[in-house]
Amino acid sequence: MPTKNKSTRLSVLKTYKLYIGGQFPRTESGRYYVVNDASGNPLANACLSSRKDLRDAVSAARSAFGGWSGRAAYNRGQILYRMAEVLESRQTEMIRELQQRGASASQAKKEITACIETLIHYAGWCDKFQQLFSSVNPVASSHYNFSVPEPMGVVGIISSSENALLGLVQAMCGVIAGGNTCVIVANTDNPLAAIDFAEVLATSDLPGGVVNILTGNVSELLPWMASHMDINAVLYDPDVKLDREALAQTATGNLKRVIKFNKKDVLSPYRILDLQEIKTTWHPIENIAPSGAAY
Amino acid sequence: MAKKIKTLRFDTDWQYDPAPESASAAKINAQYDLFIDGRWQKPQSGKYFETINPANEKTLSRVAGSNEKDVDRAVRSARQAYEKVWKKMAPAERGKYIFRIARMMQEKARELAVIETLEGGKPIRESRDFDVPTAAQHFFYYAGWADKLDYAFPNKKVAPLGVAAQIIPWNFPLLMAAWKIAPALATGNTVVLKPAETTSLTALKLAEIIQEADLPHGVVNIITGAGKTGVAMVNHPDVNKIAFTGSTEVGKIIQHSIAGTNKRSTLELGGKAANIVFEDAAIDQAVEGVVNGVYFNQGHVCCAGSRLYLQESIAKEFIQKLKDRVATLIVGDPMDKNTDIGAINSKNQLDTILKYIQIGKKEGSAIYQPACSLPKKGFWCPPTLFTDVAQSNRIVQEEIFGPVLAILTFRTDNEVIEKANNTPYGLSAGVWTDKGSRIFNMTRRLRAGVVWANTFNKFDAASPFGGYKESGFGREGGLHGLTPYLEII
Numbered sequence: 001m002p003t004k005n006k007s008t009r010l011s012v013l014k015t016y017k018l019y020i021g022g023q024f025p026r027t028e029s030g031r032y033y034v035v036n037d038a039s040g041n042p043l044a045n046a047c048l049s050s051r052k053d054l055r056d057a058v059s060a061a062r063s064a065f066g067g068w069s070g071r072a073a074y075n076r077g078q079i080l081y082r083m084a085e086v087l088e089s090r091q092t093e094m095i096r097e098l099q100q101r102g103a104s105a106s107q108a109k110k111e112i113t114a115c116i117e118t119l120i121h122y123a124g125w126c127d128k129f130q131q132l133f134s135s136v137n138p139v140a141s142s143h144y145n146f147s148v149p150e151p152m153g154v155v156g157i158i159s160s161s162e163n164a165l166l167g168l169v170q171a172m173c174g175v176i177a178g179g180n181t182c183v184i185v186a187n188t189d190n191p192l193a194a195i196d197f198a199e200v201l202a203t204s205d206l207p208g209g210v211v212n213i214l215t216g217n218v219s220e221l222l223p224w225m226a227s228h229m230d231i232n233a234v235l236y237d238p239d240v241k242l243d244r245e246a247l248a249q250t251a252t253g254n255l256k257r258v259i260k261f262n263k264k265d266v267l268s269p270y271r272i273l274d275l276q277e278i279k280t281t282w283h284p285i286e287n288i289a290p291s292g293a294a295y
Numbered sequence: 296m297a298k299k300i301k302t303l304r305f306d307t308d309w310q311y312d313p314a315p316e317s318a319s320a321a322k323i324n325a326q327y328d329l330f331i332d333g334r335w336q337k338p339q340s341g342k343y344f345e346t347i348n349p350a351n352e353k354t355l356s357r358v359a360g361s362n363e364k365d366v367d368r369a370v371r372s373a374r375q376a377y378e379k380v381w382k383k384m385a386p387a388e389r390g391k392y393i394f395r396i397a398r399m400m401q402e403k404a405r406e407l408a409v410i411e412t413l414e415g416g417k418p419i420r421e422s423r424d425f426d427v428p429t430a431a432q433h434f435f436y437y438a439g440w441a442d443k444l445d446y447a448f449p450n451k452k453v454a455p456l457g458v459a460a461q462i463i464p465w466n467f468p469l470l471m472a473a474w475k476i477a478p479a480l481a482t483g484n485t486v487v488l489k490p491a492e493t494t495s496l497t498a499l500k501l502a503e504i505i506q507e508a509d510l511p512h513g514v515v516n517i518i519t520g521a522g523k524t525g526v527a528m529v530n531h532p533d534v535n536k537i538a539f540t541g542s543t544e545v546g547k548i549i550q551h552s553i554a555g556t557n558k559r560s561t562l563e564l565g566g567k568a569a570n571i572v573f574e575d576a577a578i579d580q581a582v583e584g585v586v587n588g589v590y591f592n593q594g595h596v597c598c599a600g601s602r603l604y605l606q607e608s609i610a611k612e613f614i615q616k617l618k619d620r621v622a623t624l625i626v627g628d629p630m631d632k633n634t635d636i637g638a639i640n641s642k643n644q645l646d647t648i649l650k651y652i653q654i655g656k657k658e659g660s661a662i663y664q665p666a667c668s669l670p671k672k673g674f675w676c677p678p679t680l681f682t683d684v685a686q687s688n689r690i691v692q693e694e695i696f697g698p699v700l701a702i703l704t705f706r707t708d709n710e711v712i713e714k715a716n717n718t719p720y721g722l723s724a725g726v727w728t729d730k731g732s733r734i735f736n737m738t739r740r741l742r743a744g745v746v747w748a749n750t751f752n753k754f755d756a757a758s759p760f761g762g763y764k765e766s767g768f769g770r771e772g773g774l775h776g777l778t779p780y781l782e783i784i
Binding site for chain 2: 139244
């Protein structure tokens with residue numbers, strides 16, 4: 001730990017914890033790992049999350065799902081916009097954080113800016129994508145019939161390790177804009193930005209449990225995520241090295257939808273649609289002949 | 296003051312006379328080969344198996360069994376047709392072929408209905424009025440999409456996937472073939488389809504229609520066989536897409552075996568639908584809806600309303616009316632136009648249903664079956680309902696796929712939502728109430744792909760169908776039914 005530098009004041013080191021259910025708990029396992037700065041000096045201790053932490057996070061995400069998906073889409077949009085506002089006001093700090101991990105000033109600024117733009121883009125989609133993907137279906141009987149997208153439920157996200165923060169924000173936005181809740185596993189290599197971002201989430205009206213962030217080892221947590229019976233879908237970043245076959249096989253336990261995040265088309269309502277089911281509703285239409293002959 | 300329950304009087308001095316449909320409308324060959332590359336080919340397996348009429352156990356025909364070589368031949372034929380003909384064809388022309396198939400099905404509707412009933416055991420009234428017309432509608436509906444795909448997905452380009460391997464069940468043989476083939480062709484894919492072992496004949500009749508329609512050779516290949524044939528189709532390396540309708544168990548095996556490959560899949564799997572009746576519902580209509588919901592097609596319906604939730608205040612009255620109505624259902628000869636409940640599709644399925652009826656009794660539930668005389672030959676199960684059932688009972692949790700209804704009660708909206716959603720399935724659900732705001736509260740909160748309000752078991756080519764959770768994924772029907780067969784770029 002860099003306890004002293006050239007200035008006389010002893011710097012205050014930040015403790016990085018997990019983000020579960022709107023709280024910042026330590027990992028129940030008591031395990032940690034050291035995160036270094038760009039020159040290899042220890043920067044912080046991060047939590048090495050366990051299977052139990054994952055289960056707690058899923059439980060928080062499930063509890064939050066009813067409230068989040070049931071909220072007015074307009075309200076979800078305002079909350080995403082609020083997240084962008086808070087990130088904007090904390091960008092200096094976030095840029096410094098990325099620089100400590102080796103990003104150049106311009107890279108760091110570019111990444112944070114892109115995160116803010118992504119949040120704002122999706123804030124706008126919250127109450128619009130439904131109209132693009134819904135339909136009133138012209139059935140051949142006397143029924144009113146319509147189809148609408150609905151969120152899948154709890155989504156496990158394996159986010160990118162390169163451009164760690166932007167990758168996380170991009171994957172998360174489509175998921176929560178569509179009313180899902182999520183558990184994000186931020187890769188070991190660069191977890192600090194993710195937890196800093198959790199502080200943004202915690203101060204931006206996002207209900208606790210909608211987004212949960214774990215730091216740790218993807219290869220350790222992924223099998224548990226894939227086999228968890230209360231996760232509805234897994235969204236993974238193609239840049240993360242993982243055993244795609246094992247993931248797909250384990251996910252069949254409860255037929256989780258396993259979705260590769262499409263990085264080529266990030267700002268798109270189709271990224272919301274990736275995590276939606278289509279529900280079709282029928283109701284009879286009373287048909288009374290105008291001539292009065294029917295009654 | 297206790298409300299007096301008015302008994303619905305269905306009894307009458309008038310009796311139904313037999314009204315049998317004639318089997319002469321059906322031309323069934325003594326033996327069928329495989330339909331590969333536009334012609335009938337002998338199976339390399341050299342094997343044939345018998346297919347019977349489940350209503351009298353008489354043999355109807357002999358059907359070819361396909362081994363891995365046969366599957367390979369069918370896939371190669373589909374690949375060749377895809378690369379050389381189908382994907383290059385002008386979309387409007389593709390559409391015209393599909394329109395042509397739809398029309399020919401309509402022309403041969405009576406024959407198709409008769410064969411569907413002879414081989415499947417379902418009442419002729421259902422195959423005539425539902426299965427066959429809806430199957431033709433599917434071809435007609437998707438034919439029109441063929442040259443309009445550029446308008447379906449805003450701001451996107453689309454491309455077909457290639458060769459689709461399609462495996463369908465025995466409960467709606469022709470309709471499921473239509474659900475699978477029509478959207479696949481409209482989107483520019485070619486097809487290898489396998490009907491279920493006990494119900495091959497209408498799919499083979501469809502092959503005859505396809506031949507007559509002069510569809511380019513190899514665009515649709517229809518091969519028959521048992522589960523092993525399906526395994527070979529799923530594992531064939533040159534297949535791009537698997538479309539499966541069947542049990543959740545088999546769906547999971549399929550998904551497991553294509554893990555790590557680039558094969559896409561659509562799974563339409565099991566269900567255990569909740570049908571919820573509130574005290575303000577139109578009770579007599581709801582009774583009809585519940586009967587149709589669970590006894591339609593002998594209960595061989597993945598979206599059957601097999602869990603009935605009655606609001607406590609009306610439970611007694613409703614159960615009495617339901618029993619009165621069930622007692623009037625006509626069980627027997629599927630070819631009789633008055634029959635409500637036909638034959639169980641196979642001995643195997645009958646055993647499964649009877650096993651669950653025993654489980655229901657052992658778990659302590661009260662059983663009701665109307666007195667009805669069942670034919671000596673064939674496979675039969677009278678309409679059955681259970682009361683005094685607990686949410687945790689196996690007959691509430693597991694799919695039976697037969698004419699068996701489990702009846703439970705509830706007091707509040709929140710309670711019934713919890714109970715209805717408390718299942719790994721999520722295919723369909725029903726709600727009966729006179730109150731509009733309650734309908735939308737319920738339909739929104741039920742976690743199921745299809746929700747019927749004040750109706751049940753309605754289907755249409757324009758209406759997307761498919762499940763949440765372990766009932767599978769992907770949609771069939773409507774615009775949303777195009778997606779599973781397209782690369783959206």
